[in-house]
Amino acid sequence: MGEFIAGANFSGRSAALMARLRERAPAFFIGPYAEAALSGLSSTVADEIAIYRSANSSRPAFAPLDFPAYAARKPPTLSGGEQVLLALHCFSRSDYAAIGIDTALEQLDPGNRDGALAYLSRGAAHGFTAALIDNRLACPPGWASHELTGTTADFACDLAAIHAAPRAAPAIGVHDLSFRYPGGRDIFRDVDLLLEPGRAYRLTGPNGIGKTTLIKLLAGVLGPTAGALTLDGGAYAPWRSGNRVFALATQNPDHQWCGATLAEDLARRRAALARHSVSLPSDEELAKLASCLGIRSLDQHLYELPLVARKRLSWLWPLAGAMPWIMLDEPTLGQDRPTRAALADAIGRLTAQGHGALFVTHDDAFAARIDHRPLRLANETVLS
Amino acid sequence: MTPNGAVIFGFVIIAGALVARDVVSLMVILAITLIFAFGSRQRIWSALLWSTGIVLPLALFMGLVWIGIVGRAPHEIAANVEGSRAAAAVYTAVICLRLFIIAFAIQAAFLHFPGWTPLRFVAALTAPQIAKKLLVLTLSLIDTILQAVDRARTALIAAGIITRRQSWRNLRPGWILVQTVWLTVVTIAIGRTRDKWPVEDTLARLDRTLGGAAPRLGGADFAWAALAIAGAAMALGMR
Amino acid sequence: MFTTPRLVAIALCAALNFAIGNIVYLVKLPIYLDSIGTILCALLIFPDRFAAIACAFIAGFIGVILSGLVINPFLPWFTLTVLAIALVSALLTARATETFRARPLPVPAFAGKVILYGVITGVVSAIVSAPVVVYLFGGVTGSGSAFVVAFFLKTGQQLMNSALLSGLATDPIDKTLQVLLAGLLYRATPREFIAMLAPPVRSTT
Numbered sequence: 050m051g052e053f054i055a056g057a058n059f060s061g062r063s064a065a066l067m068a069r070l071r072e073r074a075p076a077f078f079i080g081p082y083a084e085a086a087l088s089g090l091s092s093t094v095a096d097e098i099a100i101y102r103s104a105n106s107s108r109p110a111f112a113p114l115d116f117p118a119y120a121a122r123k124p125p126t127l128s129g130g131e132q133v134l135l136a137l138h139c140f141s142r143s144d145y146a147a148i149g150i151d152t153a154l155e156q157l158d159p160g161n162r163d164g165a166l167a168y169l170s171r172g173a174a175h176g177f178t179a180a181l182i183d184n185r186l187a188c189p190p191g192w193a194s195h196e197l198t199g200t201t202a203d204f205a206c207d208l209a210a211i212h213a214a215p216r217a218a219p220a221i222g223v224h225d226l227s228f229r230y231p232g233g234r235d236i237f238r239d240v241d242l243l244l245e246p247g248r249a250y251r252l253t254g255p256n257g258i259g260k261t262t263l264i265k266l267l268a269g270v271l272g273p274t275a276g277a278l279t280l281d282g283g284a285y286a287p288w289r290s291g292n293r294v295f296a297l298a299t300q301n302p303d304h305q306w307c308g309a310t311l312a313e314d315l316a317r318r319r320a321a322l323a324r325h326s327v328s329l330p331s332d333e334e335l336a337k338l339a340s341c342l343g344i345r346s347l348d349q350h351l352y353e354l355p356l357v358a359r360k361r362l363s364w365l366w367p368l369a370g371a372m373p374w375i376m377l378d379e380p381t382l383g384q385d386r387p388t389r390a391a392l393a394d395a396i397g398r399l400t401a402q403g404h405g406a407l408f409v410t411h412d413d414a415f416a417a418r419i420d421h422r423p424l425r426l427a428n429e430t431v432l433s
Numbered sequence: 434m435t436p437n438g439a440v441i442f443g444f445v446i447i448a449g450a451l452v453a454r455d456v457v458s459l460m461v462i463l464a465i466t467l468i469f470a471f472g473s474r475q476r477i478w479s480a481l482l483w484s485t486g487i488v489l490p491l492a493l494f495m496g497l498v499w500i501g502i503v504g505r506a507p508h509e510i511a512a513n514v515e516g517s518r519a520a521a522a523v524y525t526a527v528i529c530l531r532l533f534i535i536a537f538a539i540q541a542a543f544l545h546f547p548g549w550t551p552l553r554f555v556a557a558l559t560a561p562q563i564a565k566k567l568l569v570l571t572l573s574l575i576d577t578i579l580q581a582v583d584r585a586r587t588a589l590i591a592a593g594i595i596t597r598r599q600s601w602r603n604l605r606p607g608w609i610l611v612q613t614v615w616l617t618v619v620t621i622a623i624g625r626t627r628d629k630w631p632v633e634d635t636l637a638r639l640d641r642t643l644g645g646a647a648p649r650l651g652g653a654d655f656a657w658a659a660l661a662i663a664g665a666a667m668a669l670g671m672r
Numbered sequence: 673m674f675t676t677p678r679l680v681a682i683a684l685c686a687a688l689n690f691a692i693g694n695i696v697y698l699v700k701l702p703i704y705l706d707s708i709g710t711i712l713c714a715l716l717i718f719p720d721r722f723a724a725i726a727c728a729f730i731a732g733f734i735g736v737i738l739s740g741l742v743i744n745p746f747l748p749w750f751t752l753t754v755l756a757i758a759l760v761s762a763l764l765t766a767r768a769t770e771t772f773r774a775r776p777l778p779v780p781a782f783a784g785k786v787i788l789y790g791v792i793t794g795v796v797s798a799i800v801s802a803p804v805v806v807y808l809f810g811g812v813t814g815s816g817s818a819f820v821v822a823f824f825l826k827t828g829q830q831l832m833n834s835a836l837l838s839g840l841a842t843d844p845i846d847k848t849l850q851v852l853l854a855g856l857l858y859r860a861t862p863r864e865f866i867a868m869l870a871p872p873v874r875s876t877t
């Protein structure tokens with residue numbers, strides 16, 4: 050039977066999960082982010098599967114993706130959701146009798162998530178037990194629920210206190226945008242889009258379709274193979290001139306830091322954006338904002354924070370309001386329901402003040418709280 | 434061919450290239466290496482191009498330094514004679530040819546294992562288990578670092594600190610990139626070492642995958658080794 | 673001695689050597705920057721001196737072997753240099769670990785130690801490398817320091833002297849830069865990782 054460990058952030062769920070797994074060790078573990086899902090010992094997808102595969106395993110394989118087609122790819126090049134699916138596939142080919150998943154299913158689109166849950170729910174038939182932490186789901190039918198009620202004030206956050214100043218954000222035009230990774234298939238072909246300020250947009254689509262790719266194109270991290278962007282009608286090429294429009298919160302918070310401490314990170318952003326005549330809020334205002342997100346000191350070493358707190362801190366840059374548009378890639382991963390709701394409201398307040406917002410999430414409840422327009426990615430285009 | 438056989442061939446050819454002193458004996462060894470490459474029945478152009486790509490800048494560089502600036506060969510310098518650019522050119526040719534052979538021999542060896550993953554290759558080597566484990570760990574961490582470089586670039590571009598375009602201005606935040614990459618990779622390593630590996634006993638799984646007897650040397654291994662030994666012996670004899 | 677976290681640190685530092693060293697080699701600057709991982713490994717595992725030497729050397733060795741296979745066939749021949757750098761880093765440079773991690777940064781002490789240990793590492797490295805540069809490669813290894821060798825040759829120095837002088841001219845600067853970068857990376861490393869690298873606890877029962 051599966052065990053569902055419920056509770057608020059910092060109630061000790063992760064520690065309880067690890068304790069369960071240690072009782073049943075050796076047990077398969079899928080942590081919150083992609084890097085914590087895979088072994089880190091393989092250079093290819095085929096090797097990753099080879100490390101875990103057991104000749105003794107008689108359970109059916111969980112294969113929502115065509116893994117033979119992925120065989121030669123390097124695991125870190127897969128999207129977050131694809132890496133979680135790969136990890137689940139490796140478990141299904143192994144002989145581990147127990148699996149623990151710490152919020153990793155939150156990165157899956159609804160179809161893949163339901164497939165994963167269905168597989169995990171058949172543990173009794175296939176000779177394994179499962180333990181799950183998930184902030185989106187309620188306890189699945191037939192699973193035992195274990196509720197934790199402890200909490201700590203250490204990283205308590207108060208998103209309701211965050212308000213942005215009014216802002217006249219520019220409209221972003223996307224014209225005939227095409228993109229393909231070198232040697233890969235087309236991700237986008239001739240996409241036309243208009244992103245209006247004062248609005249929120251939600252990017253949806255299955256895992257691996259190109260949501261993060263679109264975000265990277267808008268931020269100038271990638272350059273299109275064809276097409277152009279405009280800013281209030283004027284040409285805008287962030288892949289050449291640099292990004293001065295979007296404040297980005299990445300899916301894994303560790304992928305956006307620019308320093309070892311928060312103070313260092315903010316100082317570097319300030320210095321960089323001064324060149325584009327973008328002014329940041331003062332250190333006092335940023336310290337107050339960080340405190341609202343649960344971080345009491347700007348000298349905090351970023352990588353020594355617990356993961357949930359690091360994720361919250363990743364919202365600081367977008368919520369600071371320094372940039373006219375914000376982009377949030379799966380911002381609610383690992384966050385409990387009250388925090389998700391508070392973040393949704395904060396985003397709503399930002400767009401009400403004229404900022405533009407673009408977000409990716411598989412959490413329908415979170416998205417429903419924000420007045421937004423859906424942008425669905427499918428067939429190499431974006432449908433609004 | 435087995436990975437152990439490829440390693441033996443590589444060692445002997447490299448030893449032969451090192452003892453060879455003149456262009457003729459190096460050409461003999463190069464010919465043997467080319468035969469070895471063709472013997473893989475794979476297309477050898479990419480291996481040739483790669484080796485040329487490594488050596489050509491060196492050749493140009495050495496040409497500039499030894500032929501252009503110094504103007505004589507090392508043995509002429511040691512003998513305190515005036516020397517000539519021709520001797521320097523021969524010297525440059527010997528060094529570059531030697532390096533080309535070393536680089537190409539390694540590439541040619543990999544050609545004999547098309548479709549083999551690094552794990553499969555390392556598992557088939559005869560070496561101490563801990564050495565194989567370290568090699569696999571390092572190779573996968575190199576991949577992690579390269580991905581971390583990509584992620585750090587994303588972070589710096591999104592923060593407006595660098596642009597995607599090549600620019601001298603992007604060199605200044607080079608330290609930020611190095612620091613960010615290191616911190617990202619260390620954090621990943623902490624997560625794996627503290628949580629995933631202990632509870633899964635993942636390294637024991639790696640041991641099982643890397644363990645097992647390496648395939649015995651076969652006829653092809655002995656044949657190639659014999660050819661390499663012949664070439665090295667010829668080079669030694671021509672000294 | 674070789675706990676799992678230490679194996680990870682070795683592999684990480686080897687990968688760091690590989691990544692940074694190869695970029696610099698391709699750019700042909702008269703510096704190497706291919707031992708930052710070696711020095712950093714020694715700093716991380718200090719104060720367990722013997723383990724620091726062993727782990728730093730292995731990290732450096734793996735780095736030069738992999739670089740030799742992929743991009744710079746010269747490097748594996750400098751294994752003795754790798755050992756020398758590992759020894760200096762574990763026995764001398766690692767004494768500065770407290771200074772490197774002190775908050776706030778004591779700039780004069782930090783700079784002083786970086787320069788002192790960087791120069792010592794550079795001098796030792798130049799002396800150990802010179803015979804390899806001369807006897808195996810005739811004075812030119814494909815790194816930018818060959819220009820410096822050529823300069824000394826042109827001024828009439830014999831090859832061994834030229835290689836030694838070239839090394840003494842460039843290595844201390846290069847190694848000081850490497851000690852600086854290794855020190856800064858060490859400073860930024862999360863406490864948890866350093867704690868993991870402590871010697872394994874021996875059971876007394």
